[in-house]
Amino acid sequence: GQQLNQSPQSMFIQEGEDVSMNCTSSSIFNTWLWYKQDPGEGPVLLIALYKAGELTSNGRLTAQFGITRKDSFLNISASIPSDVGIYFCAGPGSARQLTFGSGTQLTVLP
Amino acid sequence: DVKVTQSSRYLVKRTGEKVFLECVQDMDHENMFWYRQDPGLGLRLIYFSYDVKMKEKGDIPEGYSVSREKKERFSLILESASTNQTSMYLCASSLMWGRHTEAFFGQGTRLTVV
Numbered sequence: 001g002q003q004l005n006q007s008p009q010s011m012f013i014q015e016g017e018d019v020s021m022n023c024t025s026s027s028i029f030n031t032w033l034w035y036k037q038d039p040g041e042g043p044v045l046l047i048a049l050y051k052a053g054e055l056t057s058n059g060r061l062t063a064q065f066g067i068t069r070k071d072s073f074l075n076i077s078a079s080i081p082s083d084v085g086i087y088f089c090a091g092p093g094s095a096r097q098l099t100f101g102s103g104t105q106l107t108v109l110p
Numbered sequence: 111d112v113k114v115t116q117s118s119r120y121l122v123k124r125t126g127e128k129v130f131l132e133c134v135q136d137m138d139h140e141n142m143f144w145y146r147q148d149p150g151l152g153l154r155l156i157y158f159s160y161d162v163k164m165k166e167k168g169d170i171p172e173g174y175s176v177s178r179e180k181k182e183r184f185s186l187i188l189e190s191a192s193t194n195q196t197s198m199y200l201c202a203s204s205l206m207w208g209r210h211t212e213a214f215f216g217q218g219t220r221l222t223v224v
Contacts, residue, residue, distance in 0.1 A: 031211055042114075042200050042215035043153075088153070092211045096141060096160055097168070098204075102152045 006089050006101030014109050019076040021104045023089035032065050032072035033090040033098070043088055047074070079108050113137070116201050116216035123223050129188040131219050133201030142184035143202040143213065144168075144176065153200065159184055191223045 006023045013019055023032070031050055035043035047058050049065035049072060056063055060077045076083055086103040093099035117132035135142065143158040145168075155168030157176040165176050173195060177185045184203075188195055198220050202213040 033212060035215075040218070040220070042116075042202075042218045045212055045214065048212050090213075096166075097143075097155060097158060098211065098213050100153045 004089060004091065004099055004101040006104060008104060009102065010105040010107070012107045012109060013079055015079060015081060017079055019079055019083070019106065020073065021087060022071060022073045023101045024071045025091060025099075026070075028069040029072075029091035030069070031092055032063070034061075034063050034072070034074050035088040035090060037086045037088065037103075039085065043086075046087075076106075079106075081108050081110065084108050114201055114203055114214050114216040116199075116219050118219050119217065121219060121221045123188075123191050123221065125192060125223055127188075127191045127223075129191050129221070129223075131186040131188075131199055131201075131221070133184045133186070133203075133216055134182055135184075135203040135214070136182065137203065137214070138181065139203035139205055139214075140181075141204045141213075142178065143204075144174075144184065144186045145200045145202065146170070147198040147200055147218075156186065191221075193223050195221065196223045197221060 003026045004023050034047045036046050037043040047063040052069045053067050054065040062075045064073045086105050088103050089101040090098045114135045123129050141160050144156045145153045154170050156174050159165045159178040175187045198218050200218050201216040204213040
């Protein structure tokens with residue numbers, strides 16, 4: 001089945017720094033989704049991308065749908081303490097399922 | 111806003127008990143999902159349903175069953191709870207498969223089996 005490789009697995013950054021993470025797929029996707037999960041909570045949808053080359057922003061977050069349709073990037077600018085959490089990429093897999101990346105654990109140091 | 115509500119945030123059950131985890135969504139979504147989440151293993155799909163009374167196995171269905179008698183409600187059943195089923199359980203829902211496939215999650219149920 002389809003697999004998503006998400007990197008990095010974890011990041012430790014200083015408050016105010018920019019963050020970048022990415023996902024690559026073994027096959028073409030027609031949608032890319034980015035979620036954030038706060039500790040002890042369910043994932044929350046941050047950004048949805050539907051078109052190759054699309055660049056979409058949500059506040060300090062920017063995500064891009066790769067031209068090859070096999071990758072996507074999420075950038076966070078000027079990180080703040082509440083950015084802490086796990087970030088997941090996801091895309092439509094087979095048989096009506098979403099396929100998820102393994103997640104990037106983000107820690108923001110004061 | 112889409113709302114997916116799981117009946118419990120925390121549960122503690124004994125080995126061998128039958129456990130019900132309930133999930134309700136208020137957006138008339140066709141698809142509903144149950145995942146479990148364990149450190150280092152990411153989100154793993156247990157079962158999903160694309161219509162009332164329909165169900166499909168996910169990646170790790172063993173030891174679980176599901177029920178969908180009404181469109182808005184999807185239940186996960188642990189027939190005989192075991193300690194290796196201690197985990198975070200997440201319910202999600204989405205529209206019928208197509209261009210917009212965003213899934214929306216509940217707040218999660220942290221289940222401990224002792």
